[in-house]
Amino acid sequence: MQTQFDDDTLVKHDEMATLSQILEKLRLKKLDNEFRLEDGCFTAGKGKKYSPEDLTIIKTYRFEGESDPSDSSIVYIIEANDGLHGYSLDAYGVYTNHSDEGAYDNFIRKMNVEDRDEQLIFQL
Secondary structure (H helix, E strand, O other): OOOOOOHHHHOOOOOOOOHHHHHHHHHHOOOOEEOEEEOOEEEOOOOOEEOHHHEEEEEEEEEEOOOOHHHOEEEEEEEEOOOOEEEEEEEOHHHOOOOOHHHHHHHHHHOEEOOHHHOEEEEO
16 A cells, blocks of 8 residues: 655645754654664564665655754655555754664665655755
């Protein structure tokens, strides 16, 4: 079961979005399962562990703060091979909120990416 995410699904074309708006829209659509890296696998609080091959990044939202680099973050919208949808949230570079940044980054790089050309970038 694949869910289509076009630009209008979460954010209208002419609308700037904030991180909190994206997370709230995911919650309202019941797509707010947070994928977290634990013991080398992603989990979404459902007891199941996912390898990178089990997951596809179906949309990426980047947020860049104008004056404070700590405002820079990225939200990956993810679909698991069992149909579970959710997201993973990270801050850029040295501001990452993951204790083992290298492991998280490497995991993300191994995941399949769909519609890479349609990723959205938002300036806050």
